[in-house]
Amino acid sequence: MEKLIIPEQNIINAVCVYISRKKKVEVEEVEVELMYDDEAGFSAEAYISGETEVLTTYNLIEALRQSMEEFLNIDPISAGIELILDDEEGIIASIH
Numbered sequence: 001m002e003k004l005i006i007p008e009q010n011i012i013n014a015v016c017v018y019i020s021r022k023k024k025v026e027v028e029e030v031e032v033e034l035m036y037d038d039e040a041g042f043s044a045e046a047y048i049s050g051e052t053e054v055l056t057t058y059n060l061i062e063a064l065r066q067s068m069e070e071f072l073n074i075d076p077i078s079a080g081i082e083l084i085l086d087d088e089e090g091i092i093a094s095i096h
Contacts, residue, residue: 004074006093008034011064015055018063019046023053034060034091042083042091057083064093 006014012032020027031047044055055063060083065076074095082094 004095006064006095008090008092010067011060011091011093014063014067015044015046015060018059018066019048019053019055023048025049036085036091042085064095068095 011034015032015034016027016030019025019030019032023030025048029048033045033047035043035045037043042057042060044060046053046055061081064081065079068074068079069076080096082096084092084094086092
């Protein structure tokens, strides 16, 4: 499989869809902020109707795998996903 880079906005979109299905709300009701911390690694906060849900790196990868299968027709099990903090692009994902 050729290496594929998923930009930050697409990661946010994948997490919005993931959370909307998990919480049974419209995707437009979900706001997501991606974060990186030297100690904790990658995470995100999702805001739904005044509530905040914290997502771990595992949740981000799970959201990306769901999105890859549904929207990109990529086998999510055989693909390796690496989250990367890029100085110019923000948080991106490398799929290989």
